Amino acid sequence: MAARKRSGLSTGFTIFQYIICIILAILSLLPFIIMLVNATRSSSEIQANAISFIPGKSLLTNYKVFDGKSFNPWTGFINSAIISVCATACTIYFSTLTAYTLVAYDWKAKKAFFALIMCVLMIPGQVTAIGFYQFMYKVGLVNSFIPLILPAIAAPATVFFMRQYMLPSLSMEIVQSARIDGAGEFRIFNQIVLPLMKPAMATQAIFSFVATWNALFIPLILLIDRKKWTMPIMVAQLQGDMYKTEYGAVYLALVMTVLPLFVVYFLLSKYIIAGVALGGVKE
Amino acid sequence: MNKSQRHLKGLSYAKYGYLFAIPFIVIFLIFQLYPTLYTAFIGFTDMKGVNPVHVLDHPFDNFKDIVHNQTFLKSLRNTVVIWIMNFIPQITLALILTAWFTSRTSKLKGQGFFKVVFYMPNIITAATIAILFSTLFGFPTGPVNQLLKSWGIRATAFDFMTSKSASKLIVAFIQFWTWYGNTMILLVSGVLGISPDIYEAADIDGANGVQTFFRITLPNLKTVLLYTLITSMIGGLNMFDIPLLFNRGGPDGATTTASVFIYQVAFTGTNLYYRAAAASMVLFVIVLILSAILFYLMRDKDAIAMEKMKKAERKKHKMKERRGF
Structure with a gap:
């Protein structure tokens, strides 16, 4: 009962x-x-x-309705795609390389270097934006994609992830035997280590791409020329009075800005969810 | 391979360690360290617009001013209030869903689907979500107002955009809505990392689901919870896209967060870079303190555990020795 x-x-x-x-x-x-x-x-x-x-x-x-107005989805799409692809490539390649120096070599400053990476892990771009903008303004890189792409080379969070992945999966025996065969260190990294890291690189590529695609603050202050605007800056234009009564057009504009993300998400959601879960597992 | 051999081999390749670290270090120095120092320097000057720059006679004036600046203090308060309004429901819902999704007595079906759907808003451009919500909450004919009227909850349309508390609430809701899925996935993976032996022991002792959750799951999730708390705090401090684009920080500054304040002071109107730089540094120090706490908590845990294990090991050894001899 x-x-x-x-x-x-x-x-x-x-x-x-x-x-x-x-x-x-x-x-x-x-x-x-x-x-x-x-x-x-x-x-x-x-x-x-x-x-x-x-x-x-x-x-x-x-x-x-978009004709002749500030919202231009195709320009935004192309600019965002260029920046995101280049920045993601930089992040993935150089983070793996940086992680490799932390795993494969014994060098004196390694511990200090790793501590530095851990320290800057949390610092967001916003709090240094004033100095960053002034610096870029002085060297004439306002309206250039370079300050949005090159900094991606130093991505502490990705380095940390790559290191965690590499520690158990990279066997030094393989590296040693390649050395005996006379391969140079750089070649060993490119031809042996990189292929081993493919799964980790794919996961990090998704997150890096999405984060760059969605970034608003730094692009918004650096890109003044309309032809250089990224997708999120285009979206911000929709707040203008020009679009006040154009409800249908605003909805369509929003759809166009997120369509690529929806496609990416529903194709890769399995890997994305797994990647998020990994982020929480300490160590 | 013995230790000295490995050491020798490592040494001969050490130069490559330095060599391959160069790209990271160079880019870090140019694009992160230098801008940080430069921002701090601007805080000591009178830099605005394109005028020539002078270091102030009393270099700390900008910092003294900013900590008494009512608009800045209000923006800090807004940031904290909106963050709390988002975080408490977020962590509560995430914990409840985690308990349901990891329950060992009743398996919910379609978990994969629910996870994918709950996480989805997190990956969509925040700028787009902000504009989408300001359209959804439009006055007088936005979808939300039409729903409220057709369900008979309100007789007339409500102008969310001119109400301070409604605007704050909606910004907090958007933050909650985009992040609870992420938090839940983190917590679920934290629970899956807990040793099943502990749960089996609890089963044998006859603990029920609620007891197991509060006595075993929650204490074991402490690190993941702390991690979530502090990363969410740092993220919350930098809340920018949604408050800026949902209602331009308004009405009357009610959704102006610290980041929105810095942006508006530096990049709109009179370009008071010195004030924005001083505010940035205040924010920077807060973020540093929070990261230091996180770093300390996460590291200490490991060290303590290791230390304990070592001690126990040594004790065992000693006992064995004593027994042996």
């Missing part, structure tokens, strides 16, 4: 759990669904009824 009562209770509780999870899932998805559907509806349709799950026929009309 008591057992039956308890199982009845637990079934009830399980149903409750599912209800909460489904509500949260709706909460996560609904804003994006509204955004996607409204991107295809006209502004007057949206004003009359803002929530609809039936796509409209105004996609092209909404798209034409």
Whole structure:
């Protein structure tokens, strides 16, 4: 009797759990669904009824609103793609190289170097932005992609991750036998170590790419020329009065800024979730 | 390979260690260390707009001014308030979901799907999310207002954008909404890292689910929880995209966070770089202190555990020796 009562209770509780999870899932998805559907509806349709799950026929009309205004999704897309791809390549390659110096070699300053990496791990770009901007202004690199790409070479968090991954997986025997075969140190890194690190590099590449793609603060202060604007700066333009009544166009613009991220996420979500989980496991 | 041999081999290759560390060090010096020092230096000057720059006669004036600057203090308060309003529900919900998702008595189905969906907002551009929400909460015909009216919760549309508390609440909600999935995944992986033996022992002792969660899961999650707390604090201190783009830091500065303050002071209007630099340094010191705490807590744990193990080992040894002889 008591057992039956308890199982009845637990079934009830399980149903409750599912209800909460489904509500949260709706909460996560609904804003994006509204955004996607409204991107295809006209502004007057949206004003009359803002929530609809039936796509409209105004996609092209909404798209034409962008003509001659500051929001230019294609320019933003290309600029963001250039910066994100280059910065990600820099982060991945040089972080692996830096991790390799920490794992494979015994050098005197290694401990101090690792401590330095741990110290700057947490410092965000925002708090040094004033000096960074003034410095770039003086050397004439405002409106250039260089200050958005080169700093990616020194990415402490990625170095830390790569080191943790490399410690157990890199066998020094392989490196030694390559040395005996007469391979140079740099060649050993490029041809033996890099391929071993592929899984870790892929995970870090996703996170580095997304973080660069989404960055707003530094690009916003450095890129003044419209032709150089990245996607998030384009998004920021939508707040302007020009778009006040163009509801459909604003939704479409938002869709265009996140479409590449949605594609990346739903193709790679398994790896992304696994990567996030790794971040929490200490050591 | 014995120790001295390894040492010798290591030594002969040591120069490569330095060589391969050069790119990181050079870029770090140019793009991180120098801008940091330069920001601190600007804090001691009267730099604004494009005028010539002088070091102040009383170099610490800017710093004295900034810690008494009402707008800056208000922005710090806003940052803390919004962070707390986001963090408490975030960690609570994440813990509840973690307990459900790792429960050993009832396996929830579709966990993979739920994780993917809960985490999704975290990967979407924050700027886009901010504008999306300001559109969703639009007045008078935004989707939220239409919902409130059609469900009969409100008779007339509510202007969220001109209400200070509503704006704060929505910014906090967006932060909560984008981060609880991330926190939950971290906590779940923390729980999966706890040794199953402990749970088995608890089962044998007849502990129920609630007892197990509070007596075993929570204490063992301490490090992960601390990590989440401090990284969230540092992230929260730098909250920028969402408050700036949701309502331009308004209304009446209600959602102006410290980062938004620095941005507005330095890069809009009169370009008071010296004031923004002083504010940056205050923020920088806070972040440094928080990182130091995190670093200390995480490191100490390991060291203490190692020390304990060593001690226990030594004790065992001694006991054995005593027994042996």
